Amino acid sequence: MNALQHKYAKDIEKVLAKYPADRKQSAVMPLLYIAQRDGGYVTKQDLVEIGEILDMSTTEVASIVGFYTLYHDQPAGTYRIQVCTDLSCALRGADEFLENLCENVGIKVGETTEDGLVTIEAVMCLAGCDKAPMFQVQSPEGIEYHENQTVESTLALIESWKQEKED
Amino acid sequence: MAEQVKENTVTLTIDGVEVAVPQGTLVVDAAKIAGQDIPVFCYHPKMEPVGMCRMCLVDIGYPVKDRNTGEAVLNEDGTPKIQFGRTLVTGCTQVVSEGMVVVGYSEKVQQARKDVLEFFLTSHPLDCPICDKGGECPLQNLTLAYGPGESRFNYDEKKKNLKHVPLGDLIFLDRERCIHCARCTRFQEEIVDDPVIGFYNRGRSLEITTWSEPGFDSYWSGNTTDICPVGALTTADFRFGARPWEMLEVASICRECPVGCNLTLNTRREAKSGGKMVVKRVMPRQNEQVNELWICDKGRFGYHYASADDRLTTPLIRKEGEFIPASWDEALSLAAEKMQAAGSRLVSVAGGQLSNEDYFHIGQLTEHLGGKAVLYSNMMGGDLTTKVGMGPGSNLADLGAGDAILVVASDLEEEAPLYWLRVKQAAERGATLIVANPRATKTDRYAAHIIRYEYGQEAAAILALSLDRIGDSDLADESFKQAAKAFAEAENAVVFFGSEGTGMAQSDALSKACANLLIATGHTGRPNNGLVGVWDKGNVQGGWDMGLQPSATLFDDLKAAKAAYVVGADLAGDNPAYKQALAQAEFVVVQELHHTATMELADVVLPAQSFMEREGTLTSGERRVQRYYPAVPPAGESKADFAITAEIAAMAGKELESVSAGLVFLGIVGKFKDYADLDYQALAEVSEQWPIIGREDLYYGGTGYANHQGLGVLLGTAAGRGEPVLIDGFDLPDTGVDGLLAVPVTRLYDQGNNLRYAAVMFPRIASSYVSLNPADAAGLGESVVVELNGFQVEVALKLDENVPQGIVVVPRSFGLPISAPTPVVVKN
Amino acid sequence: MAEQKVTGHHILLRHRDIPEIGEFEVYTAQGGFETFKKVVTTMEPEAIKQLVLDSGLRGRGGAGFPTGRKWMFVDDNNWPHYLVVNADESEPGTFKDREIMSKNPWQFLEGIMCSAFAIGANDIYIYLRGEFWQIAHELDRQIEKLHAESLLGEKLFGTDYALNIYTHLGAGAYICGEETALLNSIEGIMGQPRLRPPFPPAVGLYGKPTVVNNVETLANVALILEKGAAWYRSFGTAESAGTKVFSLSGRVKKPGNYELPLGTTYRQLIYEYGGGIMGDGKIKGIMSAGASSAVIVATDEVLDTPMAYESVPSLGADLGSASVIILDETVDMRWLINKTIDFFKHESCGKCTPCREGTFWMQKLTTRIASGDAGEADVELLHNVAKNMQGKCLCALGEFSTMAVASSIERFSEDFKV
Ligand SMILES: Cc1cc2nc3c(=O)[nH]c(=O)nc-3n(C[C@H](O)[C@H](O)[C@H](O)COP(=O)(O)O)c2cc1C
Ligand code: SF4
Numbered sequence A: 001m002n003a004l005q006h007k008y009a010k011d012i013e014k015v016l017a018k019y020p021a022d023r024k025q026s027a028v029m030p031l032l033y034i035a036q037r038d039g040g041y042v043t044k045q046d047l048v049e050i051g052e053i054l055d056m057s058t059t060e061v062a063s064i065v066g067f068y069t070l071y072h073d074q075p076a077g078t079y080r081i082q083v084c085t086d087l088s089c090a091l092r093g094a095d096e097f098l099e100n101l102c103e104n105v106g107i108k109v110g111e112t113t114e115d116g117l118v119t120i121e122a123v124m125c126l127a128g129c130d131k132a133p134m135f136q137v138q139s140p141e142g143i144e145y146h147e148n149q150t151v152e153s154t155l156a157l158i159e160s161w162k163q164e165k166e167d
Numbered sequence B: 001m002a003e004q005v006k007e008n009t010v011t012l013t014i015d016g017v018e019v020a021v022p023q024g025t026l027v028v029d030a031a032k033i034a035g036q037d038i039p040v041f042c043y044h045p046k047m048e049p050v051g052m053c054r055m056c057l058v059d060i061g062y063p064v065k066d067r068n069t070g071e072a073v074l075n076e077d078g079t080p081k082i083q084f085g086r087t088l089v090t091g092c093t094q095v096v097s098e099g100m101v102v103v104g105y106s107e108k109v110q111q112a113r114k115d116v117l118e119f120f121l122t123s124h125p126l127d128c129p130i131c132d133k134g135g136e137c138p139l140q141n142l143t144l145a146y147g148p149g150e151s152r153f154n155y156d157e158k159k160k161n162l163k164h165v166p167l168g169d170l171i172f173l174d175r176e177r178c179i180h181c182a183r184c185t186r187f188q189e190e191i192v193d194d195p196v197i198g199f200y201n202r203g204r205s206l207e208i209t210t211w212s213e214p215g216f217d218s219y220w221s222g223n224t225t226d227i228c229p230v231g232a233l234t235t236a237d238f239r240f241g242a243r244p245w246e247m248l249e250v251a252s253i254c255r256e257c258p259v260g261c262n263l264t265l266n267t268r269r270e271a272k273s274g275g276k277m278v279v280k281r282v283m284p285r286q287n288e289q290v291n292e293l294w295i296c297d298k299g300r301f302g303y304h305y306a307s308a309d310d311r312l313t314t315p316l317i318r319k320e321g322e323f324i325p326a327s328w329d330e331a332l333s334l335a336a337e338k339m340q341a342a343g344s345r346l347v348s349v350a351g352g353q354l355s356n357e358d359y360f361h362i363g364q365l366t367e368h369l370g371g372k373a374v375l376y377s378n379m380m381g382g383d384l385t386t387k388v389g390m391g392p393g394s395n396l397a398d399l400g401a402g403d404a405i406l407v408v409a410s411d412l413e414e415e416a417p418l419y420w421l422r423v424k425q426a427a428e429r430g431a432t433l434i435v436a437n438p439r440a441t442k443t444d445r446y447a448a449h450i451i452r453y454e455y456g457q458e459a460a461a462i463l464a465l466s467l468d469r470i471g472d473s474d475l476a477d478e479s480f481k482q483a484a485k486a487f488a489e490a491e492n493a494v495v496f497f498g499s500e501g502t503g504m505a506q507s508d509a510l511s512k513a514c515a516n517l518l519i520a521t522g523h524t525g526r527p528n529n530g531l532v533g534v535w536d537k538g539n540v541q542g543g544w545d546m547g548l549q550p551s552a553t554l555f556d557d558l559k560a561a562k563a564a565y566v567v568g569a570d571l572a573g574d575n576p577a578y579k580q581a582l583a584q585a586e587f588v589v590v591q592e593l594h595h596t597a598t599m600e601l602a603d604v605v606l607p608a609q610s611f612m613e614r615e616g617t618l619t620s621g622e623r624r625v626q627r628y629y630p631a632v633p634p635a636g637e638s639k640a641d642f643a644i645t646a647e648i649a650a651m652a653g654k655e656l657e658s659v660s661a662g663l664v665f666l667g668i669v670g671k672f673k674d675y676a677d678l679d680y681q682a683l684a685e686v687s688e689q690w691p692i693i694g695r696e697d698l699y700y701g702g703t704g705y706a707n708h709q710g711l712g713v714l715l716g717t718a719a720g721r722g723e724p725v726l727i728d729g730f731d732l733p734d735t736g737v738d739g740l741l742a743v744p745v746t747r748l749y750d751q752g753n754n755l756r757y758a759a760v761m762f763p764r765i766a767s768s769y770v771s772l773n774p775a776d777a778a779g780l781g782e783s784v785v786v787e788l789n790g791f792q793v794e795v796a797l798k799l800d801e802n803v804p805q806g807i808v809v810v811p812r813s814f815g816l817p818i819s820a821p822t823p824v825v826v827k828n
Numbered sequence C: 001m002a003e004q005k006v007t008g009h010h011i012l013l014r015h016r017d018i019p020e021i022g023e024f025e026v027y028t029a030q031g032g033f034e035t036f037k038k039v040v041t042t043m044e045p046e047a048i049k050q051l052v053l054d055s056g057l058r059g060r061g062g063a064g065f066p067t068g069r070k071w072m073f074v075d076d077n078n079w080p081h082y083l084v085v086n087a088d089e090s091e092p093g094t095f096k097d098r099e100i101m102s103k104n105p106w107q108f109l110e111g112i113m114c115s116a117f118a119i120g121a122n123d124i125y126i127y128l129r130g131e132f133w134q135i136a137h138e139l140d141r142q143i144e145k146l147h148a149e150s151l152l153g154e155k156l157f158g159t160d161y162a163l164n165i166y167t168h169l170g171a172g173a174y175i176c177g178e179e180t181a182l183l184n185s186i187e188g189i190m191g192q193p194r195l196r197p198p199f200p201p202a203v204g205l206y207g208k209p210t211v212v213n214n215v216e217t218l219a220n221v222a223l224i225l226e227k228g229a230a231w232y233r234s235f236g237t238a239e240s241a242g243t244k245v246f247s248l249s250g251r252v253k254k255p256g257n258y259e260l261p262l263g264t265t266y267r268q269l270i271y272e273y274g275g276g277i278m279g280d281g282k283i284k285g286i287m288s289a290g291a292s293s294a295v296i297v298a299t300d301e302v303l304d305t306p307m308a309y310e311s312v313p314s315l316g317a318d319l320g321s322a323s324v325i326i327l328d329e330t331v332d333m334r335w336l337i338n339k340t341i342d343f344f345k346h347e348s349c350g351k352c353t354p355c356r357e358g359t360f361w362m363q364k365l366t367t368r369i370a371s372g373d374a375g376e377a378d379v380e381l382l383h384n385v386a387k388n389m390q391g392k393c394l395c396a397l398g399e400f401s402t403m404a405v406a407s408s409i410e411r412f413s414e415d416f417k418v
């Protein structure tokens, strides 16, 4: 039993129960989410361990991380603010919103704040096109949508995370 | 394929050429048969079509049928009316149908090819002049045919990528050249089930990566460079070595294992070798009955021993403890004199990689002098394979649903990679695979039934598989019974027996049990039925066929020898006990390529030619006799083994052919019934093979070589001739030991004399180790001392849950002297 | 913003008519799961398929394929069967499935449960885009509730029928909305499309016969089975039966989802429901099916065209998933095509050459064109590259990527004059 299995035995068991017994590989995406929850990104060791659990080569597991954009192979801020700047949102000012937000937070798109709390990224359509500007926050807790945003409301959100961290 | 054409055929027209092909054929394959080219990149005839590169787009039309009558609608001129589709179709994914019309030479299709090529070239670098694939690159060739004269893509915007990415020790990747056809990744996954390379990212950022440890760690990796349609994958061994058009091709046969893969040696005259002809690379040569289009990396990269700098180039005679160069005459007459004088106390030992001609002569000479000729192998049963072997007309590719294959005492991929591949494929075609082995191996993945006996119980396990003995076995659970039944009821059945954990005594019993099972279930004397020895060396079967046999008393034979004649075998290097025995022998003649531990004990050293420098024949585990040819001039004064033996024989009063291997073969033909119908001509015959590959359109099959030099001939068997075959009784070996039992197993990449010279392989060869079940390893560190046969060796310890408790797995040729299960002590 | 009432009754967005329908008790009080019980205990699968075929329901995922017909293709000689629900919803401009699943979940679940019974499936996988993490967690809880209520599990209502539902989260890949890529994604490999044929009803998930349907498609099913085919056909047009959720976005005053009978005109959608153009500006173009859409020049005639499967093609576009993106005079088409190509280049799976290389190339070109640094030759080259891609890609994504580009250059040539 490897470290991941040890730590998340119950969750892994629950995930595996979703798929036919001889189709364990199907569990690779949920297991990657479990691994990512831990450190905010997927480590090489995670790939090896997930491969062991699911009888996959490390390379096969890695190819999943590489293909899908919600998995990260590099560390970033605890909260990833992922602003949709795709067509519909852009028609409603998403690009300006992102620019202003970055300016106010003091980082560029793709960068992380010095305290390691926030990374701001631009992403493709999130199915929130009628409520632009909008973004999702990817964090260890999962993914949360924030719609009809302003720079002020977003800064307040960031402030609340800071508070939480300090407490 | 040719035979199938008559039944269930479909007739279609491809660019005006009418062709009849089997139902289910893909349009691109049909075009190949018709001699009409449809360019492909991602499609490879050995893999499932994926239709991703889009190079093979063609226009396809179907005969129009009247809805009511179902009759074909005709044009005014009486020809059938053809309805073409709205869009072009990928010929690699489209199956033929009756009356189909395929158009590749229309303007529309030509334009489509240009367009697709242009897409490829937007990202491809323009480095053909320095590319390893230059001269045998499908993309280069197709660009000449269809490519735009000028790029419409802004060169500065081209994707820049790393150009020399080592995917591992053996394979380099040029990311800029990769065209994302996925042939390499599909080969690793689909064909050899070793998915250690894969895509990372997506879209234009897709790149081939490996995450295995060490990188691209697969015995099959070299094949990906053959099928890569551009210069993206190259071997560490050959990159920048030569341009394809500068090299000659010479047919050869691999002797690293009993499969006998067909090779092409690419040679070139080289300034840095003083203008000498040298072998630049080893490539697969197509033989669909043996290795298809593939070879393993040991065969591909392990050849360097034959062209190493330290080759013995002149005869040596020991004078006052020192080796002094001597003339052939001097050395030969001394050897002949001592061997003649030894008479019945002459022991000749022949290694497992000599040619049939060499064995034949060694046998003849030794018999003439009244001595004992020994085949240096730890496996028995070579006489049984001559009786109940596979026989003419066999091809593992024919095995499938309704047939059974038993693999016993073998980690097949380690012992004989291509047998493993072909067994895997048979299982995928539906053959019932039964794997009997004490530990898990990769072969288990395809097994319908897995039998786990204890080391030493292999013969008992196989005996019990004969239904009338099943009651005696404590293995007889439901799956075992089903396995026995499946084997007994199989239309065709083949048994592969290897040397996992066996010595001569165990191998003797096992081979007999296997032969017995085949006879008891009626699986002998017919094509695709019989026994295959997964021998410990490449031509052990040839040695048996030439009348040589292993000796259970080799130590004592050598100790008592007045003269020992050791040919192509490093006894002293393998086992310190042999070293002591040889030291006691009165006079030692060693015939070798290099400096070896055995040679150090010699009184006379005779330099032999490597397989690259001469011709001869080998006999594979399936008993296919195959020819190999000289590729480079001999090293120094070296001579072919058979010639050296013949010259000794002449001096000892026996005339043997000393000039031509072909003439020696005539002697073999005259003496051995199974070889009676053969000659070198017959061995050189070829017939049409599928897929059709070759140098013209490398995009289809890859850069492996077509076979123009011979497919070899499968030998007849006693059972096939209807001769009665009886297996003598045998004792089941006793394995009871207190404490740990060491068992020998085979690793493909061993530390033996061949790989010692292949620099690219060094990082791949493990250092000496033994494996133990974790339960037996309490208190042991990472490095242990193993006491074996009275010798102590310090090695690394690996823990492996696959190893049964009480067992120490010891790989052969890793510096630990082991040739049979042996009690052992392991301590810190 | 989008919660305003629409005349008539909602079929899909019933939460707008019945508050709290997201509560299990409220849903059952409305007769919820009675249809499922009726279906399992009294109906034959064949009859259900026929009824759905007769209702005229067509796939809401984009292609508009008749749902009953798709179900009839399921290979009954190969078992087990799977139902896979496509909740990947990643087409820019599309946000209807998200609302249905989060606001009217029980109806959605009952719909997929009835559908599974119809095709003989015992297992349903709901494939949600990874961003729908919260919805997936809600659904997991709701599925647990259904087990607790004995509406899922073994031997339902005393019959031999067993049914389970599982959610599976994607992880940010538009291509996984393509049904075969989606299946690969569930199987744990890269989400690249498979060759078709064979189509999923013959060879689908784990090589078994599989129906892949869109969330919205299946959310109709329970009501159709309750009220009958004729009832459903009473909405919409002859070839486009029923209602459709139109996701309206872009330069309109009131973007949002509007469930309207198929055949409603663009004018009604944009002006009656969407409140007209932002700042009362002038409408310039319509993208009828999200970013994959050809851009339609918004003439009066176009505005009066009914939104139905059979009528939109006459405008040189498709109804698709009915994600209507509105462009006004402030929109520069050079900017627009650069935006859409950014998306497709980012989402191209990389499997086939024309899409992998073509989107990459078009992205370079549109970036240059949008920045104003390009000449006429670049526009011509761009058009040519888009055209060369057409008809050559392995799946529809590659084709989609060329739509806005080619149509904009052809129909809005003014914007490309240098
Ligand atoms: C690139 C691409 C993306 C797609 N994305 C979606 C999607 O997000 N949701 C969806 O339901 N269908 C999507 N589809 C269509 C599906 O392939 C499929 O046709 C649909 O799920 C079938 O369901 P339906 O018959 O109910 O419409 C997409 C197709 C393509 C080619
Ligand atoms: S068109 Fe080709 S590259 Fe693009 S998404 Fe489809 S298969 Fe992948």
Ligand code: FES
Residues within 6 Å of the ligand: B039, B040, B041, B042, B043, B050, B051, B052, B053, B054, B055, B056, B057, B090, B091, B092, B093
């Ligand atoms: S698509 Fe047919 S050969 Fe690549």
